[in-house]
Amino acid sequence: xxxxxxxxxxxxxxxxxxxxxxxxxxxxxxxxxxxxxxxxxxxxxxxxxxxxxxxxxxxxxxxxxxxxxxxxxxxxxxxxxxxxxxxxxxxxxxxxxxxxxxxxxxxxxxxxxxxxxxxxxxxxxxxxxxxxxxxxxxxxxxxxxxxxxxxxxxxxxxxxxxxxxxxxxxxxxxxxxxxxxxxxxxxxxxxxxxxxxxxxxxxxxxxxxxxxxxxxxxxxxxxxxxxxxxxxxxxxxxxxxxxxxxxxxxxxxxxxxxxxxxxxxxxxxxxxxxxxxxxxxxxxxxxxxxxxxxxxxxxxxxxxxxxxxxxxxxxxxxxxxxxxxxxxxxxxxxxxxxxxxxxxxxxxxxxxxxxxxxxx
Ligand code: NAD
Numbered sequence: 001x002x003x004x005x006x007x008x009x010x011x012x013x014x015x016x017x018x019x020x021x022x023x024x025x026x027x028x029x030x031x032x033x034x035x036x037x038x039x040x041x042x043x044x045x046x047x048x049x050x051x052x053x054x055x056x057x058x059x060x061x062x063x064x065x066x067x068x069x070x071x072x073x074x075x076x077x078x079x080x081x082x083x084x085x086x087x088x089x090x091x092x093x094x095x096x097x098x099x100x101x102x103x104x105x106x107x108x109x110x111x112x113x114x115x116x117x118x119x120x121x122x123x124x125x126x127x128x129x130x131x132x133x134x135x136x137x138x139x140x141x142x143x144x145x146x147x148x149x150x151x152x153x154x155x156x157x158x159x160x161x162x163x164x165x166x167x168x169x170x171x172x173x174x175x176x177x178x179x180x181x182x183x184x185x186x187x188x189x190x191x192x193x194x195x196x197x198x199x200x201x202x203x204x205x206x207x208x209x210x211x212x213x214x215x216x217x218x219x220x221x222x223x224x225x226x227x228x229x230x231x232x233x234x235x236x237x238x239x240x241x242x243x244x245x246x247x248x249x250x251x252x253x254x255x256x257x258x259x260x261x262x263x264x265x266x267x268x269x270x271x272x273x274x275x276x277x278x279x280x281x282x283x284x285x286x287x288x289x290x291x292x293x294x295x296x297x298x299x300x301x302x303x304x305x306x307x308x309x310x311x312x313x314x315x316x317x318x319x320x321x322x323x324x325x326x327x328x329x330x331x332x333x334x335x336x337x338x339x340x341x342x343x344x345x346x347x348x349x350x351x352x353x354x355x356x357x358x359x360x
Contacts, residue, residue, distance in 0.1 A: 002035040002310055005065035007042040007058065010078075010087060011283025012293035013071025019295035019350030020069060020302050023319060026354045027306075031315055038065070042094070043073025043087035043283075053090035054097075062094055062276075067309040069301065070094075070278040075285045087283075095135060100268035100276055101167075102174035103135040103247065104304065107234075107254035107264065112327040115338055116259035119231070124257055129237045130182065131254055132175040133247025135268055137167045140244050161197045163243065168204040170271055175241035176213040181307070182238055184216045189226045189242035189250065201243065223250070230254055255280055262294030262335045265301035267308055275309045277301040291345045294333040296323055299353055322356035329356075 004024070008017040027033035040058040041049040049055065053073070062068050073087040083089070094100070108128045114121035142160030149155050172188075179186040188205045190198035202220055209218040221229070223246045229236060230250060234257055242250060255264050261281045269275040279297030287293055300323060307316035331352050334343045344352070 002033075002066045003064060004035050004037050004305075005061045005068045006037050006039045007062070007068060007070045008039065008045070009042050009071040009073040009090075009283065010044040010075045011072055011285045011288040013043075013045075013073070013283055015288070015291065015293050015346050016279065016295040016298040017069065017071040019346055019353075020298040022350050022354055023299050023302055023357070024069075026357055027315055027319075030358060031318070033306075033310075033312070033315065035310075042070065042090040044075050044078040045073075046090050047078060047081065047085055047087065051085075053085060053087050054093035058090075059093070059097055062098060066274060067305045068094070068276040069298075069305065070276055071298065072279065072281065072283040074283045075288075094276060095268055098274070098276070099136065099270050101134060101136040101271070102171055102269040103133040103251075104178065104267040104269065104308070105131045105133060105247070105251035105255065105264075105280065106266075106304075107131065107251070107258055108300075109258040109260075110263070110324060110327050112324075113258070113260055113263070113336055116336060117257055118259060119234075119257060124234060127234055127257060129234060129254060130178060130239045131247060131251040132171065132178060132239060132241040133251055134163075134167070134171040134242070134244045135247075136244075137163055138244035140248075161195065161243075161245075163197055163201060165200065165204050168201050169208060171241060172205045172208045173212070174269060174271075175239060176208065176216050178308075179216045179239040180213070181313070185219075185238040186213075186216050187219045187221055187226070187237055187240045189221050189223050189240055189246055191223050191246075192220070193222060198243075205241070226250060227253060230257065260294075260336050262297055262333065263300070264297050265304050267301070267304045269308060273309055273311075275305065277305040277309075291347065292334055292343075293346050294335050295346045295350050296333075296353075299323060299350070318357060318360055319353075322353050322360065325356040325359075326352045 114125035303319040
């Protein structure tokens with residue numbers, strides 16, 4: 001029996017997670033998914049319930065669970081809190097405590113939504129790439145860091161970009177494994193022509209490919225070129241692996257290629273494949289409580305959970321295909337509707353996915 005922690009969070013979080021949970025229940029009833037669910041507060045909801053964005057019992061549940069489904073955290077009512085108590089600390093705390101170092105950010109553009117992209121449909125329609133971003137190391141965490149005053153009286157800011165061989169190896173391994181589950185092509189992105197840290201990155205990734213994953217076609221690309229190629233010809237990529245900061249930037253650029261923030265899931269994994277699954281979007285306070293949020297990114301996060309933590313790739317594909325069918329049928333929440341299209345709310349969208357699932 002798989003134990004799944006459900007952390008709905010704030011804003012639209014509870015609304016979209018409710019729809020994803022309907023999908024999980026349908027998988028239980030109709031497709032033999034063996035799972036139990038337990039809910040806990042996180043983010044602003046955690047602060048309101050227990051005075052902390054990551055209450056002790058929530059962290060304990062997350063530790064015990066085989067996988068975590070998270071909605072979103074944050075909202076204006078918590079912005080004045082001191083930094084350590086703000087909602088995003090709930091997320092950062094979970095990533096750090098559970099050592100979720102491998103962040104999977106797919107950029108998928110369903111052909112039915114090709115008009116949503118700012119790029120020409122021919123360039124992006126059918127796009128399906130996976131960016132694997134190192135999440136717990138690199139320049140965002142390296143020490144020393146700070147702002148200091150030099151002898152000449154000028155202040156200077158400084159950070160440290162550092163990756164150990166073992167950190168590079170474990171994110172590399174994670175990416176090679178994912179490439180094996182897809183088209184066996186991996187592009188490693190670095191800046192090895194300028195940074196020593198990248199030089200080591202390239203050396204370690206190359207050795208891993210040669211020694212352990214000779215069946216995966218490995219290529220290397222400098223990050224500036226990768227940014228250019230993502231916009232020029234994004235479909236040339238399948239799986240990309242890169243550092244924390246490069247991945248932060250490239251994965252947002254790739255997400256925007258699809259033009260629909262309400263459609264994109266993500267996963268953060270540890271070295272044993274346990275993971276936290278969440279939509280890439282935030283808590284959308286501007287539409288919270290209206291029942292119009294797009295639940296598909298969260299439902300697609302469930303599909304990722306089935307594939308990467310629960311080892312149920314067939315069920316994952318079923319969920320993804322059900323989403324495709326719903327889009328084929330013309331159903332749209334307001335965020336993905338073209339002008340003149342009729343729109344539905346979150347619950348109707350969730351119900352439609354379930355009907356499509358049951359019809360498979
Ligand atoms: P956001 O992603 O919440 O919203 C950006 C825009 O996209 C808004 O107009 C919103 O209505 C729309 N949107 C987002 N998700 C949608 C969905 N599922 N369906 C329809 N429309 C959707 O980003 P923001 O406005 O910059 O941030 C709002 C809050 O969310 C902030 O408190 C921020 O800190 C937090 N945040 C949380 C996460 C997370 O939980 N992982 C990520 C980003 C931002």
